[in-house]
Each structure stands twice: as C-alpha cells, then as structure tokens.
Amino acid sequence: MGLRRTRRHDARTGPAVELNGVRRVYGRGAAAVHALRGIDLTLPRGSFTAVMGPSGSGKSTFLQCAAGLDAPTEGSVRLGGTEIATMDENELTELRRSRLGFVFQAFNLLPSLTVEQNVMLPLSLGGGRQDRARAAELLARVGLDGKGRRRPAELSGGQQQRVAIARALVTRPDVVFADEPTGALDTTTAAEVLGLLRDAVDSLGATVVMVTHDPAAAAHADEVLFLADGLIADRVPRTTAAPF
Numbered sequence: 001m002g003l004r005r006t007r008r009h010d011a012r013t014g015p016a017v018e019l020n021g022v023r024r025v026y027g028r029g030a031a032a033v034h035a036l037r038g039i040d041l042t043l044p045r046g047s048f049t050a051v052m053g054p055s056g057s058g059k060s061t062f063l064q065c066a067a068g069l070d071a072p073t074e075g076s077v078r079l080g081g082t083e084i085a086t087m088d089e090n091e092l093t094e095l096r097r098s099r100l101g102f103v104f105q106a107f108n109l110l111p112s113l114t115v116e117q118n119v120m121l122p123l124s125l126g127g128g129r130q131d132r133a134r135a136a137e138l139l140a141r142v143g144l145d146g147k148g149r150r151r152p153a154e155l156s157g158g159q160q161q162r163v164a165i166a167r168a169l170v171t172r173p174d175v176v177f178a179d180e181p182t183g184a185l186d187t188t189t190a191a192e193v194l195g196l197l198r199d200a201v202d203s204l205g206a207t208v209v210m211v212t213h214d215p216a217a218a219a220h221a222d223e224v225l226f227l228a229d230g231l232i233a234d235r236v237p238r239t240t241a242a243p244f
C-alpha cells in the first residue's frame with residue numbers, strides 16, 4: 001500500500017510536524033509508565049526546534065513517536081501532511097527511507113562503504129537512482145569536498161557526523177530528526193556540526209527537530225521546547241533562548 005498523504009505541493013507548504021493529543025503509555029495498571037501525557041504541537045517548515053528536559057521527561061519518546069520509530073498509545077502524528085500513527089511497519093519503513101532524515105549521537109556509518117556510498121545509502125534503500133551529483137553537492141556543503149572515496153575510519157568523529165548530516169539531507173526530507181547529535185563531540189566540533197544543521201535550515205529550507213541536553217546546542221534553534229513529566233512545560237523562542 002502506498003503512503004497516505006496529501007499532494008506533494010500541499011504537503012510542502014503545510015506544517016512539517018503536527019502532533020495532536022499524543023500519549024504514550026508503557027505497561028498497564030499500577031506499573032504503567034506515562035511517558036507522554038497529551039502532546040499538542042505544530043512545527044512549521046524551515047524551522048529548527050530543540051527539545052530539552054530532565055531525564056525521564058519524555059524527550060526520547062517524543063522524538064520516537066514524532067519520527068515513526070514508536071507508535072503512540074493515543075493521538076495523531078502527521079509529518080509533511082501524512083498521518084503516520086496508523087501506518088503499518090512497511091509503510092513506516094518506506095516513509096523513513098524516503099521522507100525523513102536521521103542524525104544520531106553514534107554516527108551509524110557503514111564502515112565497508114565509502115563516504116559517498118554512505119551518503120547515497122537512503123537513495124539505494126528507497127529504490128531511487130544513485131545521485132552522485134547530489135551527494136557531492138552535500139559533501140561540499142558540509143566541508144568534505146573531495147573526501148567521497150574515503151572510508152569512515154579515515155575520518156575524525158566530527159567529519160563522520162558531517163557525513164551523517166549529508167546522508168540525512170540527501171532525500172530532501174520533510175523533517176530531519178537529530179538525537180543528541182553533538183553528544184560524542186568536543187565543544188569546537190559540536191559548534192561546527194550545529195552550524196551545519198542551522199545552515200541546512202537557513203539555506204536549504206530543511207526542518208530540524210533536535211533532542212539535546214546541552215543549552216549551547218539548543219541556542220542554535222529557532223525555538224526550544226521544554227518537556228517535563230511527559231508534557232510541554234514551556235516554549236522559548238530563539239530571541240530569548242541563548243542565555244538560559
């Protein structure tokens with residue numbers, strides 16, 4: 001079954017992310033854990049949103065439900081105009097391959113592939129053509145021009161995360177989800193990687209949703225969401241987010 005979505009034009013002009021009444025409960029009865037208690041949220045296209053909160057606040061569950069990596073117990077999740085909460089696993093796999101990008105703390109590059117092949121991997125998995133020009137364009141944008149033939153082991157941690165960002169952008173996704181993308185990097189390299197995510201929003205029109213524990217990382221976002229006990233406790237725009 002194909003993806004249930006509105007026309008591409010409508011999806012591209014509507015909100016990037018919409019969550020309505022999203023709840024996630026693990027377990028039952030007295031042992032039930034209410035990870036999300038009713039999230040209502042709309043994020044526009046071309047925005048950079050950071051998600052913060054203490055351990056156990058629901059950050060990871062929020063990202064997993066928003067990205068189709070976990071199914072909400074209740075509620076609606078729409079990405080780029082498509083309802084995903086009721087999709088089966090095959091539909092979700094197709095969606096993640098073709099319309100979402102992911103950047104994790106662990107770079108998750110395949111060591112047997114070249115840098116260029118790693119960047120093009122989502123295209124291969126999605127059945128698309130191997131667009132080497134697109135890969136080269138993105139590698140140049142993230143500062144890795146001329147390194148497409150190298151293996152991940154030949155790159156520094158910061159360079160590997162740059163490859164991961166290029167890979168996340170190669171399909172022109174509706175949303176890029178980043179989970180602690182700078183957690184394994186030093187301060188200087190982290191700032192460079194965050195600058196690349198910021199540039200993807202400002203120059204390429206990408207939409208980024210990033211979970212982080214680092215206020216300095218969150219300061220690169222247009223808005224910071226603070227989660228507490230499975231609820232959105234506060235929303236802070238960029239003009240006031242920097243000092244924390």
